[in-house]
Amino acid sequence: MSQQRMEDSHRRFLQAMMTIGVIDRQGAKTLHRRCCEEHKTQHSPDRLDSFIDTINSKLQPLFMQIRKGMSEDDGNQYYVLVNTAETDVTRMSSDYADNELELFRKTMDLIISSENGKASSTDILNCTDTMTSKKLKKIETEQLLKRLVCDKWLSENQGEYTLSTRCIIEMEPYIRAMYQDQVKMCHICHNFAFQCQICDNPACGIKIHNPCVARYFKGRVEPRCPACDDFWPHEIPEFPQHQSSSKR
Amino acid sequence: MAQRKRLSGAQTSSQAKRPSGSQAAPEDEDDQTFTLPSSSQVLRGMESLAPGQLEQKTAEVVQYFLVKDQKKFAIRRADIVKHVLKEQRNIYPEVMRRAAATFQQVFGLKLVEIEQKNHLYILINSLEPSAAAPPSSSTNPKTGLLFVVLGLIFMKGGVARENVVWSTLKKLRIDPREKHEEFGDVRKLLTEEFVRQRYLEYIRIPHTDPVEFEFGWGQRAEYEVSKPRILSFMGELHQQDPQTWSQQYREAHSSSSSTPSPSPSQR
Numbered sequence A: 001m002s003q004q005r006m007e008d009s010h011r012r013f014l015q016a017m018m019t020i021g022v023i024d025r026q027g028a029k030t031l032h033r034r035c036c037e038e039h040k041t042q043h044s045p046d047r048l049d050s051f052i053d054t055i056n057s058k059l060q061p062l063f064m065q066i067r068k069g070m071s072e073d074d075g076n077q078y079y080v081l082v083n084t085a086e087t088d089v090t091r092m093s094s095d096y097a098d099n100e101l102e103l104f105r106k107t108m109d110l111i112i113s114s115e116n117g118k119a120s121s122t123d124i125l126n127c128t129d130t131m132t133s134k135k136l137k138k139i140e141t142e143q144l145l146k147r148l149v150c151d152k153w154l155s156e157n158q159g160e161y162t163l164s165t166r167c168i169i170e171m172e173p174y175i176r177a178m179y180q181d182q183v184k185m186c187h188i189c190h191n192f193a194f195q196c197q198i199c200d201n202p203a204c205g206i207k208i209h210n211p212c213v214a215r216y217f218k219g220r221v222e223p224r225c226p227a228c229d230d231f232w233p234h235e236i237p238e239f240p241q242h243q244s245s246s247k248r
Numbered sequence B: 001m002a003q004r005k006r007l008s009g010a011q012t013s014s015q016a017k018r019p020s021g022s023q024a025a026p027e028d029e030d031d032q033t034f035t036l037p038s039s040s041q042v043l044r045g046m047e048s049l050a051p052g053q054l055e056q057k058t059a060e061v062v063q064y065f066l067v068k069d070q071k072k073f074a075i076r077r078a079d080i081v082k083h084v085l086k087e088q089r090n091i092y093p094e095v096m097r098r099a100a101a102t103f104q105q106v107f108g109l110k111l112v113e114i115e116q117k118n119h120l121y122i123l124i125n126s127l128e129p130s131a132a133a134p135p136s137s138s139t140n141p142k143t144g145l146l147f148v149v150l151g152l153i154f155m156k157g158g159v160a161r162e163n164v165v166w167s168t169l170k171k172l173r174i175d176p177r178e179k180h181e182e183f184g185d186v187r188k189l190l191t192e193e194f195v196r197q198r199y200l201e202y203i204r205i206p207h208t209d210p211v212e213f214e215f216g217w218g219q220r221a222e223y224e225v226s227k228p229r230i231l232s233f234m235g236e237l238h239q240q241d242p243q244t245w246s247q248q249y250r251e252a253h254s255s256s257s258s259t260p261s262p263s264p265s266q267r
């Protein structure tokens, strides 16, 4: 496929990505259109991915990439600007102290080893006891968790923490290397499955993301596991098909 | 855990880990002791490089700048040598040349040396500001405040006394003595953060007792902020046709070609 030339519209898009870090597909489409309009370049709405490929071809030698992935929360596609040179949480070391990074690693351990991809704030507070670097106080831990949510490394819902979309996409190689034995893939989309439903059949036990469950079982009268054909006993969640496209 | 070689770009100077290897660069490096290598040293430096090293170091320098630029810090040459190039300081000129070209071609950013004495660099946006987007539409609310202050300084002919700035802000219901819900400590923002980012200058007025200070445009503002744009912003703020400020109007439109602002010729 012929590679587009890097133009000001690409550069503007990249500058925006450097500021926001993560954007959903709808937002990326809007940004794509705005960047093209602003620099009076031809805008082909269906060419977003090749537009991003052009940017990525220039970012690759710099160990950076705009990577695409799915959100476990809403099932939508997201784009994240990632650093491909850092393999682990050291990528965060310009914003976090060493003991804060240790706690973040421990939080990742908790989330990834859990059944449902969640860790409660109590569990996270408890694991400060086993820290090897300077132990964080309760109030410091709470503030750190707030910052991690604000910086989009974690998501929080009623005192329970999950890995954010940004975190899952950006840390993918690290999670793959570190948690090889623990992480399972979603049977439907073949991405990591943290927040998900699990087949009750102990001989099967496949995982499916909640949004993937919704999509897969939509309209089926008696849901059955796509792997072992056992009855799927969980409630089928509902997700809106697409995000509203009216957002500008 | 795999201890892969990390890009130094991810570390700020304050928490950069000390090199543990035996080939550790001198820690007390600073501008006084650093002199540019001679061309024969450069050549020797290039010859001793493994293939791909130049590209690797350029990528590291680019990342180092991008991390610092998130907070709009100026970057010292001594820090680039100390944290990125280390023992390969000989290739500094070539790496910087490549980094500058990368910023221009990939990111639409221009690498500018703002102080030759201390070898300080900043990144400025070299994409033409959109005519459609007023500066106040920026996502960062602090930018709006910055534009008000830059505008005020410009209207006052280039410098504005501190007390004038504070009283103007008070009229906009921003009291520097109180914590503002969007800007936080406004006094600190104007006299420290914007100064460190080189948007503003905050200078003591000589022979004043008690001591008085005045604000001016910082170098980043001179590069990044267009004066006609500031003037039309002030026009909107005061609901007045900018052309009625004839002196400022003339200055904004005559100096726009002579300011160091990057040229739009990009194609």
Ligand SMILES: [Zn+2]
Pocket: A186, A187, A188, A189, A190, A191, A208, A209, A212
């Ligand atoms: Zn899935």
Ligand SMILES: [Zn+2]
Pocket: A199, A200, A201, A204, A205, A206, A225, A226, A227, A228, A229, A230
């Ligand atoms: Zn099953």
